[in-house]
Amino acid sequence: MSTATAASAPESMESFAALFEESLEHQEMRQGEVITAEIVGIDHNFVTVNAGLKSESLIPLEEFKNDQGEIEAKVGDFVAVAIESIEDGFGATKLSRERAKKLAAWLDLEAAMNEGRIVTGMVQGKVKGGLTVLVGGLRAFLPGSLVDMRPV
Template identity: 40%
Template sequence: MASSANPTRDDFAAMLEQTLGGADSFEGHVVWGTVTAIENDLAVIDVGLKSEGRVPLREFAAPGQKAELKVGDEVQVYVDRVENANGEAMLSRDRARREAAWDKLEAEFAKSARVEGVIFGRVKGGFTVDLNGAVAFLPGSQVDIRPVRDVTPLMDIPQPFQILKMDRKRGNIVVSRRAVLEETRAEQRSGLIQSLHEGQVIDGVVKNITDYGAFVDLGGIDGLL
């Protein structure tokens, strides 16, 4: 019989079943597992169930990079099913990342804090944003303060966003980049106004010309010439 200091796989499975209330209760949970083998493009992972599960290596890699995974690594995975038709556990690293991301995002949303994300795709009416595992919708009107013709330079780079609304049951998150820019601009304008004084000579950029003068951008605030 194995000692408590060196539990066997059966001991580990029994402890997990006691914690979660049985093998069926594994489903729908994020659990820790151990990588027992790497087979071509799949990672074989033991989470203490009767059978191991296989997860594509790409689920452990950042976009455009290779997965840095080796036998013996401990990873978190989501148990979709305890056993499929082949008798294997159905596991997902992507789903585990999404669940963890949602927990963190809900906390940030409650504080009205900014979150970091990456614009990675286009959809009808806007764009998709990866928030470290959770996918959000960025409406076209929320990309910038002014209309943007080409969003390509803004894609695939980490940048701050403000969560406008989120619904975990529906898997729906809406974010805004414009809100962040407006807040930053307001801070800059406040600082600029305090630094301006009569008779000061500063540089500006002509934004618009009308019959009665020209509007000049002084770095966050408009002046009429």
Template identity: 40%
Template sequence: MSADLSKDYSPSRDEFAAMLADSLAKDDLFEGSVVKGKVVGIEKDLAVIDVGLKMEGRVPVKEFGIGGQPGNIKVGDVVEVYLERIENALGEAVLSRDKARREESWTRLEKLSEKGEKVTGVIFNKVKGGFTVDLDGAVAFLPGSQVDIRPVRDIGPLMHQPQQFQILKMDRRRGNIVVSRRSVLEETRAEQRADIVARLAEGQIIDGLVKNITDYGAFIDLGGIDGLLHVTDMAWRRVNHPSEILNVGDTVKVQIIRINPETQRISLGMKQLQS
């Protein structure tokens, strides 16, 4: 009668240590998580990534490119990839660099959104009602009304150019991000206006450009901010309409009569410079 040797078998210390290490390593690999792996080979347009436990997966090299640029990786590089499945029918791990970038971007963008900070992105496609923006891996929607302060006829010059956006809304569960370029421009313009107003003073004489003419006066561009030259302050004589004295595009010398620091409205006069 032969004895069942398997019952009496006990692993050596080294074998037990290896089995324990394997068990602990498996706990670190979760499907649906971002893991670190090492590039162990490049096969044509595929990078072979070892994520541990003698498991390898293949990821298109192009997924390691940023902003449409080709991927630049080499054997030995340590990269982060998204583990979709630990093993497929071929016995390989199913990995994705795109999804890893997306996860990284969402985490980073959520922190920036909480602080109200601006984010950098690239407009790369036109869709119904607006455009899509690549925020370094996460795709956001830019409504047409949020592209610029004024309607934009040709979006071409803005495409594929890194620029700043403000996050209006984020919903990770639905995968939705809405951004605005307009709010960034409005904030910049407000800062510029405040800076210009701070350099102006009541009584100051300044050159300006006639920007627009209305029945009650003319708007004068003072180098980034407009001032109103009322028809009653154009001349000591009666002026029926501003067009009697001014034309759009004229350069005129005016005096700053009043500055409202709260509304940043500037009142101008021409007759005050006349005898």
């Protein structure tokens, strides 16, 4: 390596770092926005994801388990995550897979309503005035006046 190249290497690294920081500033990320992240590690309590932000984020392992308690993801998978906070006070961005799944379910329910599709759910319990029903992973209220106990 020549001395001219060696002298310009630190200079180019500094300019690259400055350009990288500037590109992050121009990204308009908002709380609640859903982005894609790659799973880069899984341990006993957390899943580490890289969403192309300043640092990797930790998401509780529980958010990646199905109803049987099995982990539904592996290293290298790309998953949808929602931004819960851009800055949590420690320089990290807080992400949530659960919130992204709920948002997708909500959008699906909204589309079903707009298209007039019938949705099905599982009754979870009885509350004053009706029932709680799990529909697409979301808890919903079914008024007692709309309950029909006859078999279909």
